[in-house]
Amino acid sequence: MEGLLRAYFTNENTAYDASCPGLALEKDSALTAFCEAMTREDEEPLLPTQIYVGMWRGAHIKLLAHILAAWKSTAQHPLLQIQAMNMEGVTEDTASFDRVMAVPFHAVDRVEDIPSLDAFLHVIGGARGLLTLLGIRCTVGSQVVCPPTRAQCMDAFNRKHAAESSSSILTIGARQWTKHVQRCLNGWWGQNKGSEAAKNAIAAAKIAELLDATVWMNVHGLPNGPVVFEIRQAEGYGARWGFQGNEVHFRGFVEPYMENGHELSWRH
Known part of the structure; x- marks a missing residue:
């Protein structure tokens, strides 16, 4: 799974559309920055024992690969593990969360090549859905930008x-x-x-x-x-x-x- 994701985000598969349409990022600069941030390697990876507890070490792409592989192997939606947070004065925009939660298992189970991965990203709502799958919340003022490592x-x-x-x-x-x-x-x-x-x-x-x-x-x-x-x-x-x-x-x-x-x- 990690190899497939890396090929997608680094445009190694030149036979496919290098614009990564499934990410739904309109500006080339935003797309480039997002892909570079997703694949940035600056320390040895160490995934948290629980997917959504603790910030992971290593590239974001490694956590995404771990999440998708676990989803495929267990048929359990990973977002069921995310912790609800009730913070006074902060209202979460749940549109992206609800969209990703509604994704059926067969959508991720079919991911096996660049086109099927791109189709999956389209189904979850592009880059915003990908961030949601990584555990990044959405509130008023949230930006569709990959965070630092x-x-x-x-x-x-x-x-x-x-x-x-x-x-x-x-x-x-x-x-x-x-x-x-x-x-x-x-x-x-x-x-x-x-x-x-x-x-x-x-x-x-x-x-x-x-x-x-x-x-x-x-x-x-x-x-x-x-x-x-x-x-x-x-x-x-x-x-x-x-x-x-x-x-x-x-x-x-x-x-x-x-x-x-x-x-x-x-x-x-």
Whole structure:
């Protein structure tokens, strides 16, 4: 399955339409960016023990291959495993989820070559349906853009906050952690104390914890801002990265959604 997907997303099969019509992406630039992001390899793959718990390591295409292979072998729809999230103030657009859930088993069971794969992608709703199958949620403002890999997210998190000439070793992620930790009175984020090295270690452990426990992911646009990749664990704690193509930067941590969150500066 992975070989078939790789041939499709890298246009290795020149006998077929190289525009990947099943993805339903109108602009060539959007198609190219989506396919490149799907096949990006930047660390050894490690799939989560549960499909929709934790952000996977390795290329997105490997998780997709795992999901489709499991669907074909068990005849069980993979989206039955996705965890429902009730976040106050956030309304999911379930149109894509409902469409993919309605796909009959024979549609995926017939996938064995490039044309049948393209037909399957058309049935699930193109690139949007593919993201849904990968566990990426859809809300108002969601974008049909493939998210960065886990390795890209960690690289952005671990970059130095200060200029290279500075003696400070505090990372961008740790800097954001020191600014955010006081927002939660129950100590969920830990305590802001110790050396810069200690803060880097605490922040790195916290982001790894979030990535390992992720059950909700979204790619959306912020008002007057960039495209953002957002993750959250079951209680609603999470993190955000802004990205454009291969340029990824860590934006900060987020608190669980709450009523009047902005007015309260998300302190709870």
